[in-house]
Amino acid sequence: MSQFNSATTERAMQALDAFQIEIPSWGFANTGTRFGKFVQPAAASTLEEKFSDAAEVLRLTGATPTMALHVLWDLPNGKKDAAKVKELEEKHGVRSGSINPNLFQDQEYKYGSLCNPSAEIRALALAHMFDSVEIATQLGSRDISLWLPDGSNYPGTQSMRKRIEWLAEALQATHSKLKPGQRLLVEYKPFEPAFYHTDIADWGMSAHLAREAGPQAFVLVDTGHHYQGQNIEQIVAWLLHIGLLGGFHFNDRRYADDDLTIGSIDPYQVFRIFHELHAAKADKLPHDVAYMIDQSHNLKGKIEAAVQTVSTAQELWLKAALVDREELGRLQEKCDLVAAEELFRGTFWTDVRPLVVEWRVARGLPADPLKALRKDGYVTRIERERGGRHSVVNSYA
Ligand code: PSV
Ligand code: MN
Numbered sequence: 001m002s003q004f005n006s007a008t009t010e011r012a013m014q015a016l017d018a019f020q021i022e023i024p025s026w027g028f029a030n031t032g033t034r035f036g037k038f039v040q041p042a043a044a045s046t047l048e049e050k051f052s053d054a055a056e057v058l059r060l061t062g063a064t065p066t067m068a069l070h071v072l073w074d075l076p077n078g079k080k081d082a083a084k085v086k087e088l089e090e091k092h093g094v095r096s097g098s099i100n101p102n103l104f105q106d107q108e109y110k111y112g113s114l115c116n117p118s119a120e121i122r123a124l125a126l127a128h129m130f131d132s133v134e135i136a137t138q139l140g141s142r143d144i145s146l147w148l149p150d151g152s153n154y155p156g157t158q159s160m161r162k163r164i165e166w167l168a169e170a171l172q173a174t175h176s177k178l179k180p181g182q183r184l185l186v187e188y189k190p191f192e193p194a195f196y197h198t199d200i201a202d203w204g205m206s207a208h209l210a211r212e213a214g215p216q217a218f219v220l221v222d223t224g225h226h227y228q229g230q231n232i233e234q235i236v237a238w239l240l241h242i243g244l245l246g247g248f249h250f251n252d253r254r255y256a257d258d259d260l261t262i263g264s265i266d267p268y269q270v271f272r273i274f275h276e277l278h279a280a281k282a283d284k285l286p287h288d289v290a291y292m293i294d295q296s297h298n299l300k301g302k303i304e305a306a307v308q309t310v311s312t313a314q315e316l317w318l319k320a321a322l323v324d325r326e327e328l329g330r331l332q333e334k335c336d337l338v339a340a341e342e343l344f345r346g347t348f349w350t351d352v353r354p355l356v357v358e359w360r361v362a363r364g365l366p367a368d369p370l371k372a373l374r375k376d377g378y379v380t381r382i383e384r385e386r387g388g389r390h391s392v393v394n395s396y397a
């Protein structure tokens with residue numbers, strides 16, 4: 001007999017049906033840190049293998065119909081590779097998700113890409129942005145998700161203001177290439193690889209640039225891209241308020257952009273972020289938000305980590321869905337602080353895992369996807385097939 005009444009169970013089913021999350025192709029490849037890479041025999045080294053791994057995660061979780069692609073890692077020949085990607089989509093039953101331009105690994109970009117003082121290099125970077133839009137068009141992807149690595153390492157070595165102008169121009173030009181329904185998502189990051197200033201350092205800069213670029217540009221919040229102690233859910237509330245929240249890159253961090261599993265350090269923070277989204281929906285605030293994962297696992301098994309990630313995201317999404325927002329609103333109005341906090345925190349502490357299991361069973365999915373993964377032999381098979389080919393696919397991360 002379930003501890004949850006039928007109304008709660010029904011709410012839970014609806015909340016889980018509505019939740020899908022995109023996994024990144026780079027989560028399946030060998031990656032590491034700047035100190036070294038520990039290769040895994042099961043790691044994917046071709047796009048076909050990444051699609052195959054994504055299909056396994058979808059089969060087990062039922063919640064990841066799309067895979068984010070990184071242009072130079074996954075489509076090294078740019079738009080010429082789009083036809084091949086379409087075949088892989090068809091074969092594996094996973095669609096291409098956001099298209100991530102890559103403006104950080106070519107030698108030309110040593111001093112920046114869209115903000116490089118050289119007009120020639122800026123033009124090269126812009127051409128890559130246009131190509132990325134074209135790839136998205138050919139693949140039927142809605143979002144072009146830009147993370148810009150540009151910045152500088154030493155005070156006085158660059159004109160920050162000139163670089164804003166170049167960037168604004170480039171984003172407007174990119175926006176003019178978008179087809180109806182497509183979106184440009186602008187990600188921010190306070191440091192790394194640049195350590196003095198980055199050209200898009202925080203959500204305010206992203207929001208301003210998105211506004212200037214045009215109505216199809218929005219902000220992307222990567223949870224790992226904030227200073228310690230930052231109130232991320234407040235940023236989310238603001239972006240919802242001004243209609244500029246476009247998507248998330250979820251991951252957890254202890255220090256900075258650590259790429260750890262969502263909720264592994266601070267699950268309450270993810271709950272608080274999801275609460276803002278459920279609250280916006282309850283208040284009928286228009287928003288269309290892409291939930292994406294941006295993690296690359298160096299130590300955990302990659303497919304296992306992806307399945308664990310999706311399950312964690314579903315649990316936290318569901319916990320936040322079950323907050324009694326009407327009662328919370330009443331308590332907030334009365335400024336009944338302890339009761340409001342107890343309601344909020346009490347919902348966070350509710351063990352919703354039985355509801356997630358019920359949803360999985362009802363949708364014909366394995367009740368325990370991690371156990372099912374260990375049992376179905378997929379990882380053992382790919383280890384056998386791929387082992388020995390220890391290539392490192394992503395040269396970044
Ligand atoms: C940069 O740290 C970032 O968050 C961007 O989204 C990149 O595309 C991704 O990581 C690469 O792992
Ligand atoms: Mn990111």
